[in-house]
Amino acid sequence: MALETTNLPPLPPKPRNLFPLWASAIVGLAWMMGVQLDISPKTLIYGWEDILEYFSRYSSPDFSQAPGYVVLMLQTMAMGLWGTVLAFVLGFFLAPFAARNLSPNAWTYNLAREALNFMRAMPDVLLALVLISAGLGLGPQAGALALGIHTAGFLGKFFAESLERVDKGSYEALDAVGAGFSQKLMYAGWPSILREMSGYTLYILDRNIRTAAVLGLVGAGGIGIALYDTLRMFNYSQSAALLIVLVITIMVLDRMSNFIRSKLQ
Amino acid sequence: MSLLRLRWPTPNGLPPRLIWMPLLIVAVLLAISEHLVEFSPLFVLSKIDEIGAFIARMFENPPPLDYLPQLAEKMLETIEMAILATLIAAVISLPMGFLAAHNATPHPLVGQVVRDLLSFFRALPELVWALVFVSAIGLGPFPGILAIAVVSIGFMAKFFAEAIEVVNKGPIEGIHATGAGWFQVRYFAMFPQALPDFVGTLLYVLDHNLRAATVLGIVGAGGIGFDLINSIRYFEFDRLIIIVLAIYLAVTVVDRLSDTLRTRIIQGGGCKHGS
Amino acid sequence: MSAIVIDKVEKTYANGTRAVHGISLNIEPGQFTVILGPSGAGKSTLLRMMNGLETPSAGSVTINGTLLERKTLRQVRRTVGMVFQQFNLVGRLNVMTNVLTGRLAYRSWLGSVLHLFRDKDLVIGHEALARVGLTDKAWVRADQLSGGQQQRVGIARALAQKPRVILADEPVASLDPLASEEVLDLLKGICQNDGISVVANLHQVEYSRRYADRIIGINAGRVVFDGPPDALTDEVVEALYRRPTSPEEKSHEPAALALAHA
Ligand SMILES: Nc1ncnc2c1ncn2[C@@H]1O[C@H](COP(=O)(O)OP(=O)(O)OP(=O)(O)O)[C@@H](O)[C@H]1O
Ligand SMILES: [Mg+2]
Numbered sequence: 178m179a180l181e182t183t184n185l186p187p188l189p190p191k192p193r194n195l196f197p198l199w200a201s202a203i204v205g206l207a208w209m210m211g212v213q214l215d216i217s218p219k220t221l222i223y224g225w226e227d228i229l230e231y232f233s234r235y236s237s238p239d240f241s242q243a244p245g246y247v248v249l250m251l252q253t254m255a256m257g258l259w260g261t262v263l264a265f266v267l268g269f270f271l272a273p274f275a276a277r278n279l280s281p282n283a284w285t286y287n288l289a290r291e292a293l294n295f296m297r298a299m300p301d302v303l304l305a306l307v308l309i310s311a312g313l314g315l316g317p318q319a320g321a322l323a324l325g326i327h328t329a330g331f332l333g334k335f336f337a338e339s340l341e342r343v344d345k346g347s348y349e350a351l352d353a354v355g356a357g358f359s360q361k362l363m364y365a366g367w368p369s370i371l372r373e374m375s376g377y378t379l380y381i382l383d384r385n386i387r388t389a390a391v392l393g394l395v396g397a398g399g400i401g402i403a404l405y406d407t408l409r410m411f412n413y414s415q416s417a418a419l420l421i422v423l424v425i426t427i428m429v430l431d432r433m434s435n436f437i438r439s440k441l442q
Numbered sequence: 443m444s445l446l447r448l449r450w451p452t453p454n455g456l457p458p459r460l461i462w463m464p465l466l467i468v469a470v471l472l473a474i475s476e477h478l479v480e481f482s483p484l485f486v487l488s489k490i491d492e493i494g495a496f497i498a499r500m501f502e503n504p505p506p507l508d509y510l511p512q513l514a515e516k517m518l519e520t521i522e523m524a525i526l527a528t529l530i531a532a533v534i535s536l537p538m539g540f541l542a543a544h545n546a547t548p549h550p551l552v553g554q555v556v557r558d559l560l561s562f563f564r565a566l567p568e569l570v571w572a573l574v575f576v577s578a579i580g581l582g583p584f585p586g587i588l589a590i591a592v593v594s595i596g597f598m599a600k601f602f603a604e605a606i607e608v609v610n611k612g613p614i615e616g617i618h619a620t621g622a623g624w625f626q627v628r629y630f631a632m633f634p635q636a637l638p639d640f641v642g643t644l645l646y647v648l649d650h651n652l653r654a655a656t657v658l659g660i661v662g663a664g665g666i667g668f669d670l671i672n673s674i675r676y677f678e679f680d681r682l683i684i685i686v687l688a689i690y691l692a693v694t695v696v697d698r699l700s701d702t703l704r705t706r707i708i709q710g711g712g713c714k715h716g717s
Numbered sequence: 718m719s720a721i722v723i724d725k726v727e728k729t730y731a732n733g734t735r736a737v738h739g740i741s742l743n744i745e746p747g748q749f750t751v752i753l754g755p756s757g758a759g760k761s762t763l764l765r766m767m768n769g770l771e772t773p774s775a776g777s778v779t780i781n782g783t784l785l786e787r788k789t790l791r792q793v794r795r796t797v798g799m800v801f802q803q804f805n806l807v808g809r810l811n812v813m814t815n816v817l818t819g820r821l822a823y824r825s826w827l828g829s830v831l832h833l834f835r836d837k838d839l840v841i842g843h844e845a846l847a848r849v850g851l852t853d854k855a856w857v858r859a860d861q862l863s864g865g866q867q868q869r870v871g872i873a874r875a876l877a878q879k880p881r882v883i884l885a886d887e888p889v890a891s892l893d894p895l896a897s898e899e900v901l902d903l904l905k906g907i908c909q910n911d912g913i914s915v916v917a918n919l920h921q922v923e924y925s926r927r928y929a930d931r932i933i934g935i936n937a938g939r940v941v942f943d944g945p946p947d948a949l950t951d952e953v954v955e956a957l958y959r960r961p962t963s964p965e966e967k968s969h970e971p972a973a974l975a976l977a978h979a
Contacts, residue, residue, distance in 0.1 A: 185847040188813075188855045207529050210522040214583045214664070224579060231578045255475030262472060298693040302569070302667075303686070306674050312492035317479045318603040322486065375464070391569040394660065395671075398479075401570075408573055420566070427565040616805030616871070619768055620878055621794030621822030626829055630818050634809040 227373025238421055239414035246400065246422045253399035254353035254426070256317045257386030264385075265378055267296075267325065268332030273362050279347065281358060293337070296330030301388055305397045320397030324385045335377045339370040376441055383434045390423055500683035509681055512669070517688050519583055520665035521654055522652040523658070527587045531594035532644055538595060539602030539640075546606050548627050557603075563596030568654040572663035583664030590651050590658070597650075598643055605639035606632050645700035645707075652696050656689050718782055719743040720882055720914040721767060726776035728762050728938075736762040739776065745910045746881070749905055751925040753942075753949075754935035760918040763935065764886050767916065768797040781881055794796040795822040798875025798902075798913075800885040804867040808860030812851060812870050815859050816842045819877030837875075843936045845873040849903060865896025872903055883907065885917040889924070901928050920955055 221228070274280050274289035304323035313319040347361065347365040367374070393401020400423055408414040449455035456462075538556060540546045547553030568589045575585030609632050617631040659667025666685060673681040721744035728737040736759040744750055752760045765771040766778055769790045778785040780793050798819070806815045820838040821829055830831035834842075846852050849869035854862060859870060868888060875883050885904060904912045905928050908915040919925050925932050934942030934949075934957040942953055 185843055186852045188846075188852055192856050203529070207526060210526050214519060214522055214526070216526070216584050216586075216587065220579055221582065228578050251475075255478040258468075258471055258475060259479050259481055262468060262487045294694060295690065296696070297697065298690045299658045299686070300653055300689070302660065303689070305671060305776060306671065307496070308493070310674055311496035312489040313486065318481050318486070321479050321481055371460075387565075387567050391567045394569055394573070404570065405573070408577060420570075423570075424562060424565045428561050431561055431564070592955055610808075612803050612805035613802065613807040615770060616799070616801060616874070617807070617818055617821070619770060619794060619797075619799035619801075619805075620819050620874065621791045621797075622818065623791065623821070623826050625826035626818075626821045626824075629830065630810070630814075630821065631827075634807050637809070 188277065196220035234413040235417040235420070237414050238417035240418050242415070243418065243422070246403065246419055249393075249400040249403055250422055250426050252317055253389045253393070253401070254386050254430075256320045256389040256392065256397070256399055257324065257382060259321035260328060260385045260389065261378065261382040263321065264328040264332050267329035268293075268336050270388075271329070271333040272336035272340060273358070273366065275333060276340035278341055278345070279358070279361065279366060282319025289333075290337075293330045293333040296326050297329070297334065299327060301327035302395055305392050306395050309396055315396045315398070317398030320389060320399065323392065323397065324388060328381045328385055332377060332381055336370070336374060339373045339377075340366050343369045343396060372441055376438055379434050379438060379441075383430060386430060387427055390427075460564055470522060500679045500686075503680040505684050506680050509684070513666075513684060513688055516659075516669055517667040517692060520655045520667075521652065523566060523583050523587050523590065523665055524648060524655040526592035527655070528594060528644065528648045528651050530587070531591045531598055531647070532640075534591075534595050535598035535602055536640075538599035539636075540628055540632075542599055542603035543606035546603075546626075546632055557600075560596045560599050563592050564600070565596075566593070568593050568658060569661060572658045573661045576662050578707075581662040581664075586655065586658040586663030588663060589663060590654055593654075594647050594651060598640075598647055601643040602636060602640050605636040605643075609635035642704050645704050649693075649696050649700045652693055658691070718748075719969065720746040720748075720781060721881060721916070722779040723767070723778070724777045726763070726766060726773045728759070728766060728771060729774045736938055737766070737773075740938075740940055741776075742940070743944075744882075744914060744916060744931065747908065748930045749908045750914070750916045750926055750933060751929035752916065752918045752933050752935055753920075753922065753925050753957065756920075759938040760935055761886050764884050764918055767882075767884055768794050768799055769800075791822060795878060796881045798878045798880035798883040800868070800871045800875055800883060800888045802887040802890045804864070804871045804891075806859040806867055806870055806874070808858065810859060811856050812859055812862070813842055813846070813855040815870055816845050816873045816877050819845070819874040822878070832870075841877050841879070842873075845876040846870075846879075848876060848907075849873045863896075865892050865899060867906045868892060868896070868900050869903065872900070872907075876907070876915055880913060882914045882916065885915065887918050887920060890920060897924070899919045904928075920940050922949070925949070 270291055271289050274285045275293055277286060280286035280289065305320050305324055308319040308322055309315060313322070325353045341349045343366060347369060348361055351361045351365050389399055389401075390404075391401045393403070394405045396402065400419060403418065404419045404423070407416060450457050452458055464490075524656065524662070538560065541548070542553055542556040542560060544550075544553060547556070571589035571592050572586055575588045579585055579588075613635065614627060614631040617627050622630065655665050655667075656715075657667045657670070659665045659669065660671045662668065669681070670685050673685060719861050721742070723740060723742040723744075725739050725741050726737060727735075727739050729735045740763060740793065752763065755762050762771055766773050767780070767785075767786055769778075770968065780797060783789050783793055785793050809816070810818075814832065817834050819836060820834060820841065823838070824834070831881065843852070843855075846855055849872055851866060851869055854866065854870075859867060860872065868891075871888075872883075888904065892900060901924060904915050904917065907913050917928075926949060929946050932942065932944065932946055932949050933940060934953070936957055936959070942957055
């Protein structure tokens with residue numbers, strides 16, 4: 178095989194390909210982290226049979242208390258709904274101030290953005306814990322509030338970003354007729370992003386219902402509390418029934434929100 | 443008289459249906475579920491000063507400096523958990539995404555099964571998976587990583603499959619026409635086109651996973667969460683405040699970082715694959 | 718032996734559109750064949766059936782003596798290069814990798830995972846790039862080239878397959894006149910010097926007359942003209958681009974065809 182290329186115009190020097198370097202750096206780093214965290218996939222490999230045996234304990238769900246679980250599931254969903262409505266209201270009022278092109282001045286802009294950022298940064302489980310211990314007591318109310326505060330951070334940020342993306346001309350046209358801050362919002366801002374807003378809100382509703390299911394673990398009501406209790410008491414057949422109720426509800430909701438979202442587009 | 447009458451700028455003078463219908467539905471749902479949530483704004487307002495006092499107590503004492511080393515160690519563990527779980531999930535999501543995408547799956551049945559499996563992975567939140575894995579393999583960061591990875595696979599593979607489904611058909615045809623095989627078409631025509639979306643998702647998931655990792659300790663699955671719940675349980679407010687601050691810092695840094703990187707990637711490669 | 722034998726091929730799409738109504742053709746090796754016809758005539762459909770991008774509803778296609786069917790699809794495609802109107806390069810890969818995808822059919826799937834190719838393949842890729850005059854762009858991302866350059870990369874990809882036939886579906890429809898002529902000169906040169914048969918769909922009568930050895934006129938899924946460029950008189954062109962009339966009339970042997978064979 179003649180590998181003669183001398184009579185061809187030469188190729189330019191090949192740019193250095195940094196991919197192998199990056200890849201090995203990442204693998205090396207991951208390896209070090211694994212060692213430091215004392216992670217041994219061996220546990221998984223050697224303990225394979227134990228793990229299978231463990232999961233087989235869930236194989237006989239006991240639905241004798243199913244009606245109660247359904248009520249708990251409804252409570253969980255209600256918690257997610259209330260949290261989302263709260264988040265929507267908070268986000269609705271904060272977002273315009275966190276949008277660079279609408280915010281009245283730099284102060285309000287930074288303040289609103291930092292507030293939203295802080296709400297996002299506080300895990301909802303932590304917020305629920307704090308609200309419960311601070312006086313709201315056990316129950317779904319604290320959970321709904323926690324979800325509302327945490328996801329208002331997300332909705333506010335999403336709304337603000339959408340408001341920033343609105344065509345500049347729409348705002349300028351209203352500036353030109355002398356419209357004020359709230360008028361610009363009601364006649365150019367919100368109407369332009371209605372569709373995106375509903376998409377984000379549905380997504381957050383979906384997310385909040387999932388998360389509401391675990392807030393029970395810290396005492397904020399709903400199905401999580403029952404799950405925590407049955408798992409702690411090694412009551413596998415009850416746990417299995419609870420998990421099945423949870424999984425089915427969430428998968429149905431997932432389908433529904435996908436459907437509504439596809440209709441929105 | 444009619445001067446005072448207000449009406450909406452619609453043909454019948456009523457607000458558009460697209461606005462009032464959802465509002466009405468939500469209002470009805472809120473009314474129905476009110477007793478389930480036991481939500482009462484008045485009660486919350488009456489507790490405002492108690493919550494304020496609770497927060498004020500966090501600032502009463504100077505921060506316990508002797509706790510800082512342990513805090514640093516636990517925060518590092520939390521971050522490492524998030525990164526490792528994201529990496530593991532990324533590696534598994536790539537093939538899963540191809541199996542799940544309508545236009546890349548080897549068989550429609552396989553696609554349906556994989557999509558259902560992914561939906562199942564996503565259905566349970568990290569904390570529930572963590573609870574299950576802790577019961578199965580014991581306490582520590584490993585079950586936490588597994589829990590985060592499972593949920594992340596559910597999301598990443600789904601998003602990746604969606605990115606694969608919308609790639610440009612031209613290059614696929616171009617590679618097909620050279621006589622390339624099944625795998626080669628996916629690898630050389632679909633993968634490069636879907637990659638920027640995948641990296642964007644990866645950053646988004648990393649951001650999410652760090653938040654998730656901070657609370658997994660509540661069920662004993664490693665990270666700062668264990669200290670967090672203990673400081674609340676035992677009313678160690680001085681600890682609580684610095685834990686909260688540390689979480690706030692870490693999450694904010696990663697949030698900003700992934701935001702900037704994501705916009706860079708979208709701008710860097712988006713011109714040809716905008717749609 | 719003919720390079721391509723098309724035997725009573727028909728194509729009806731899933732939505733019921735009959736794009737090709739029984740066409741039989743022999744394409745001789747080393748010829749530059751142009752398929753000419755109005756929009757929607759079925760040119761693309763016919764061309765795409767020649768490498769199995771579409772499957773005929775009836776009839777058969779034989780390439781260099783191999784019957785095109787499911788089993789032989791990859792083997793046939795390996796020796797048939799294709800050039801597209803929209804270039805169909807993978808924009809995010811560099812030019813050289815795009816050219817080397819023409820070698821994929823010669824590599825195992827496992828061998829291609831790491832983007833590693835044999836020296837021999839790299840030489841072939843280099844030669845193909847030199848042939849289209851783009852060696853200096855070898856490591857540039859394909860989506861950063863101009864349209865004309867991208868189409869030349871498309872041709873290099875086809876050349877890298879070491880094909881015996883190149884199919885070109887409106888290769889110059891997205892290019893300006895200068896780039897169009899560059900691309901067609903290139904295809905013509907490949908046809909003449911390497912003995913590769915080229916079958917191209919074109920819109921422009923002028924280019925067809927200038928480059929073709931043989932012109933096949935298609936209207937409403939049927940061959941209505943088949944002959945050398947000289948025979949493509951203005952009347953024939955006008956007949957070719959006339960809107961299809963009633964189905965009864967179409968079933969008659971069209972006058973243009975008789976004229977060409979006279
Ligand atoms: N995938 C498809 N599904 C259904 N019908 C199709 C498909 N592709 C083409 N057709 C139809 O088949 C007929 C022939 O189309 P074809 O693309 O072959 O025409 P063409 O001669 O290449 O036209 P143009 O010059 O516009 O590219 C048209 O009526 C077209 O609408
Ligand atoms: Mg066409």
